[in-house]
C-alpha cells in the first residue's frame with residue numbers, strides 16, 4: 001500500500017506541486033482577496049526567519065499587520081526581521097526566541113506572550129525533517145517534538161488569547177507528503193522498526209491535519225486550516241532532501257509561491273467564510289486522502305492521538 005501511495009502522490013506532485021502547478025492554479029485566484037489592510041491585526045508566525053515563514057511574514061508586514069516572529073536563532077531572526085522591516089517599511093515586527101522542540105520553552109513563551117499581547121492569527125510554520133533518530137533534552141524524538149508536539153502545545157496554550165480576538169485564525173503549514181501516511185498512533189516516537197526521516201516527517205504532517213480537524217470541531221470561535229505549500233525551493237528542501245532538490249530544482253516553486261496559500265488563509269475574507277478545519281492547496285480545499293489509499297484513521301485512533309498529545313502537554317506545563 002505504501003508503494004501505491006508514494007507513486008500516486010509523486011505523480012500528483014509533478015502535476016500540481018511544482019512551479020507550473022502553481023502557475024496553472026494561480027489563473028483562477030482572485031487578486032483582490034489579498035488587497036487588505038491588516039493594521040490593528042496581530043500575527044504570530046513560527047519559523048519566520050526563513051523560507052515560507054519569512055515570505056509569509058513579509059506579505060503580512062507589507063499589509064500593515066503586527067508581526068511576531070517566533071524563531072530559535074537570534075542572529076538569523078534579527079537578520080530576517082531587518083530585511084522584512086526594510087522591505088515593508090513596517091516597524092511593527094517583533095522577534096521572540098523559542099525552540100519549538102523544547103516543550104517547556106514553548107509553554108513558557110505562550111504563557112508570557114498571553115500577558116499583555118493580542119493575537120488574531122497564529123501561523124504554525126516551523127518544521128523540520130531530521131533524517132536520523134535524535135532526541136531532545138526531554139527525551140522526545142526531534143521531528144515529533146518540533147512538528148507535532150511543539151505545534152500542539154503552542155496552539156492550545158494560545159487558545160484563550162485567540163478567543164479574545166475578532167476573527168481569530170490558526171493556519172498550520174502541513175505538507176502534501178502526509179497523503180502517503182495513515183495515522184500510526186501506537187509509535188509516535190518512532191521507536192519501532194527502521195527510522196526513515198521522510199516517513200516520520202510525513203506522519204507528523206498527517207498528525208497536524210488531524211489535530212486541525214479536531215480543533216475545528218471543538219473550538220468553533222476560531223477558524224482553523226491546514227495547508228500544503230507545494231514544493232518550494234527553501235533551505236529545508238536543500239538540506240533535508242538534497243537529491244530531490246538537485247533533481248527538481250528548476251521545477252520548484254519560489255518561497256513566495258509556497259507562502260501564497262498560507263497568506264490567503266491568514267488574511268483574506270474569502271478564507272474565513274469557508275468551513276473550519278479543511279486542508280488547502282493553492283487556495284482551494286482539497287481531499288486529505290488519495291483515492292483508494294486506505295489512509296483514513298478511525299475516530300478512536302484520532303481521539304487517542306489527541307489524548308496522548310494532551311497528556312504530553314500537561315507533563316511539560318510549567
Ligand SMILES: NC(=O)c1ccc[n+]([C@@H]2O[C@H](COP(=O)([O-])OP(=O)(O)OC[C@H]3O[C@@H](n4cnc5c(N)ncnc54)[C@H](OP(=O)(O)O)[C@@H]3O)[C@@H](O)[C@H]2O)c1
Pocket residue numbers: 046047048049050051052053070071072073076098099100101102124125126127128146173174175176228229230231232233234235236237258
Ligand atoms: N519547502 C517545501 O517544499 C515544503 C513542502 C511542504 C511543507 N513544507 C513546510 O513548510 C514549513 C516551512 O519550511 P520551509 O520549506 O520554508 O523551510 P525553511 O526555510 O528551512 O524554514 C523552516 C523554519 O522552521 C524553523 N525551525 C525548524 N526547527 C525549529 C525549532 N526547533 N524551533 C524553532 N524554529 C524551527 C527554521 O529555523 P532555522 O532557520 O533556525 O532552522 C526555519 O525558520 C515547514 O513546516 C515545512 O514542513 C515545506
